[in-house]
Amino acid sequence: MRFHPLTIAFRIYQLVKSNLFIAILLFVINKGSEFWLWKYGRYVFLLYVLVRFVSIITAWFVEKYEWKDRVFQIHKGIFVKQSSTIPFSKIQNVTRKTTVFHKIVGLTSLTFETAMDGVEDAIHFEVISKNNAQELIDLVQAKQDNHVQKAMESKHVSETEIEEEEEEKKQIPVTNRTVHFTPRRKDLWKASFTSLSFLAIIPITAGLLDYVEPFIKDTNQFEGMFRLLLNSSWLIGIVIAFAVIVAVTFGIARTFIRYGKYEISSDDTHIYIDRGVLNESYFVIEKKKIQGLEMEQSVLKRLFGLAEVKLISSAKPNIEDGSLNVNSLYPFLPVEKAYQLIEELLPIYQINSRLERLPRIALWLKLLRPSWLWILATAALFYFKPEFLHVTWWVWSLVLLGIIVLNRILDYIHTRYVVTDDQVQWWHGGLNSRMFITKRKNVVEMSYSQSRLQKSFNVASVTTINRSTPIHMETIQDIPLDYALGIRNWYFKRREDVEFENKK
Amino acid sequence: MNETKLENALAHSFPKIRRISETIGNIIGLVVIGILFWVYHYFDWPIWVYWVLVGLVILTIIGFIWSIFEPTYLYRSWSYQFDDEYLQLSYGIFQKEWVTVPMTKIQSVTTSQGPIMKRYNVRSIKVETVGSSHAIPALEEDVALALRERLAEFAKLKEVDE
Numbered sequence: 077m078r079f080h081p082l083t084i085a086f087r088i089y090q091l092v093k094s095n096l097f098i099a100i101l102l103f104v105i106n107k108g109s110e111f112w113l114w115k116y117g118r119y120v121f122l123l124y125v126l127v128r129f130v131s132i133i134t135a136w137f138v139e140k141y142e143w144k145d146r147v148f149q150i151h152k153g154i155f156v157k158q159s160s161t162i163p164f165s166k167i168q169n170v171t172r173k174t175t176v177f178h179k180i181v182g183l184t185s186l187t188f189e190t191a192m193d194g195v196e197d198a199i200h201f202e203v204i205s206k207n208n209a210q211e212l213i214d215l216v217q218a219k220q221d222n223h224v225q226k227a228m229e230s231k232h233v234s235e236t237e238i239e240e241e242e243e244e245k246k247q248i249p250v251t252n253r254t255v256h257f258t259p260r261r262k263d264l265w266k267a268s269f270t271s272l273s274f275l276a277i278i279p280i281t282a283g284l285l286d287y288v289e290p291f292i293k294d295t296n297q298f299e300g301m302f303r304l305l306l307n308s309s310w311l312i313g314i315v316i317a318f319a320v321i322v323a324v325t326f327g328i329a330r331t332f333i334r335y336g337k338y339e340i341s342s343d344d345t346h347i348y349i350d351r352g353v354l355n356e357s358y359f360v361i362e363k364k365k366i367q368g369l370e371m372e373q374s375v376l377k378r379l380f381g382l383a384e385v386k387l388i389s390s391a392k393p394n395i396e397d398g399s400l401n402v403n404s405l406y407p408f409l410p411v412e413k414a415y416q417l418i419e420e421l422l423p424i425y426q427i428n429s430r431l432e433r434l435p436r437i438a439l440w441l442k443l444l445r446p447s448w449l450w451i452l453a454t455a456a457l458f459y460f461k462p463e464f465l466h467v468t469w470w471v472w473s474l475v476l477l478g479i480i481v482l483n484r485i486l487d488y489i490h491t492r493y494v495v496t497d498d499q500v501q502w503w504h505g506g507l508n509s510r511m512f513i514t515k516r517k518n519v520v521e522m523s524y525s526q527s528r529l530q531k532s533f534n535v536a537s538v539t540t541i542n543r544s545t546p547i548h549m550e551t552i553q554d555i556p557l558d559y560a561l562g563i564r565n566w567y568f569k570r571r572e573d574v575e576f577e578n579k580k
Numbered sequence: 581m582n583e584t585k586l587e588n589a590l591a592h593s594f595p596k597i598r599r600i601s602e603t604i605g606n607i608i609g610l611v612v613i614g615i616l617f618w619v620y621h622y623f624d625w626p627i628w629v630y631w632v633l634v635g636l637v638i639l640t641i642i643g644f645i646w647s648i649f650e651p652t653y654l655y656r657s658w659s660y661q662f663d664d665e666y667l668q669l670s671y672g673i674f675q676k677e678w679v680t681v682p683m684t685k686i687q688s689v690t691t692s693q694g695p696i697m698k699r700y701n702v703r704s705i706k707v708e709t710v711g712s713s714h715a716i717p718a719l720e721e722d723v724a725l726a727l728r729e730r731l732a733e734f735a736k737l738k739e740v741d742e
Contacts, residue, residue: 328681348628520681520682520685520709520710521679521680521681521685521709521712522679522680523678523679523680524678524679524680525672525675525676525677525678526674526675526676526678527674527675527676528674531676541710542711543710545711546705547712564680565676567667567680568665568680570665570682571665574684
């Protein structure tokens with residue numbers, strides 16, 4: 077079956093989008109430049125765009141997909157034919173994204189992410205009709221339901237038939253899902269304040285004023301106006317207040333658009349996340365494919381009592397638009413709610429509130445450990461002696477030292493850990509702290525290390541590795557040696573949790 | 581730290597092999613630096629190049645001295661052990677590492693042998709897992725081959741739900 081014809085349009089749109097900046101650079105900003113890089117760059121660029129254009133169109137004729145016996149077959153390659161076979165069982169999670177482009181044409185996109193070692197990791201339908209997407213999702217999810225599968229296969233025999241049926245077919249919603257979380261207005265307000273990115277505008281404006289001031293005084297044109305502005309402090313105040321309001325509104329609007337419509341739900345086997353106002357996305361992951369959980373708190377989130385919960389799964393984290401991490405449940409969950417959510421979604425994980433703390437001696441060790449960052453930074457500051465913001469270099473060195481020490485003390489305070497039957501859970505980290513929790517059978521490798529310094533304090537570090545792309549590594553530092561050895565012994569009993577495939 | 585001492589040690593000839601290969605490496609390094617000194621004179625490069633080169637010579641000499649002692653320490657620090665379930669490696673002079681890999685998570689095993697290793701009849705073994713790889717630097721040939729067979733045998737076993 078061919079992909080949707082609008083795939084071509086979508087790819088061309090993306091080609092334009094990603095190359096627009098270079099095009100402007102080459103043909104507008106450096107229009108008349110005879111410098112060789114720009115001169116030949118223009119030809120190379122045109123050639124590149126042309127080649128991409130032609131390949132996008134031919135690729136559509138070549139690329140095909142089909143399924144049979146719970147296996148996807150993908151065919152592609154213009155010169156070198158390539159077909160890959162992907163069994164449904166290898167699919168780790170399903171993402172459906174509806175960007176503004178898709179909204180305009182009333183379609184959507186669909187990605188099945190897999191965890192196979194190979195070039196072609198995901199099955200990506202860049203443009204697909206909504207019904208078709210739902211059918212594919214149902215097809216992949218229908219585990220033992222042979223009936224559905226048969227029906228689907230018979231359908232795919234003739235394409236036209238499907239088109240007709242789609243028209244008639246109403247989407248049948250899956251009813252046994254429980255909704256666990258939708259953000260309340262209050263949460264969203266908090267969220268927009270924790271992503272305090274908009275506050276960055278204040279120092280930038282201040283710095284800009286500082287920088288622009290001498291120039292303004294020389295130019296006559298704007299002098300009158302700016303004099304007036306700069307001389308009366310209350311006018312400056314108004315301007316800054318205005319800027320802050322604009323920035324705050326912008327930040328809040330951004331948060332509401334991004335996280336406003338959000339729904340986390342689940343049934344017995346899967347977790348579903350629906351989100352987005354402008355760019356909609358839908359994400360499904362099978363519960364047993366989850367390798368572990370992570371909870372993250374930045375300084376601001378801690379102040380507001382919020383946390384981000386992330387799922388660790390072996391599928392590739394699909395970071396297409398950079399900001400929305402599909403593996404994240406919700407970035408601004410109230411902590412209590414986060415715990416509750418974990419317990420509801422994944423009852424096999426038991427969150428313990430009674431955790432061990434580090435011995436006092438570990439604090440001294442943390443403070444004693446040489447900080448290479450500080451040494452290098454101080455050496456560089458000493459050599460260059462920069463006068464940044466009218467402050468001498470050694471003050472900056474001290475500031476950095478202060479931050480590092482604070483970070484380490486906080487790390488000492490935050491580090492807590494517990495190992496129960498088949499589960500390990502720990503908190504660590506300074507300014508940004510994180511909790512990590514996983515099951516013993518999901519830990520694919522474990523190591524334990526001890527430096528000379530740690531040896532003299534009788535403590536050690538433990539590292540676990542979980543399957544993910546790239547692998548997920550977690551280290552807890554400076555826990556008492558006995559406990560570390562205990563964790564190792566705990567790991568040796570891994571077999572209790574693991575079943576083996578019967579291979580002949 | 582005695583608790584990290586595992587059952588098996590590396591090949592006895594490991595320190596010797598490592599010393600030889602490190603010496604060869606250092607000599608090559610010195611030759612390259614010598615050539616650079618010549619180039620420096622020939623092309624009249626700026627003076628800082630000279631000091632960088634002098635620095636490199638000093639570092640190489642320190643490395644040279646260290647490479648006389650290091651192999652023995654490294655040999656003493658290395659041990660490994662395997663059974664039906666886990667492969668364990670323990671090593672490190674300043675920082676002690678102790679790695680545990682479930683046999684079922686091993687994906688491939690490779691043995692390799694360079695010319696010096698061939699002369700002493702040893703092989704190195706590299707084990708690749710889902711996310712990382714670990715190497716045992718030198719084992720007697722028969723031990724290495726036997727271990728490879730064992731590991732390959734276990735690596736066939738797969739856990740449900742992968």
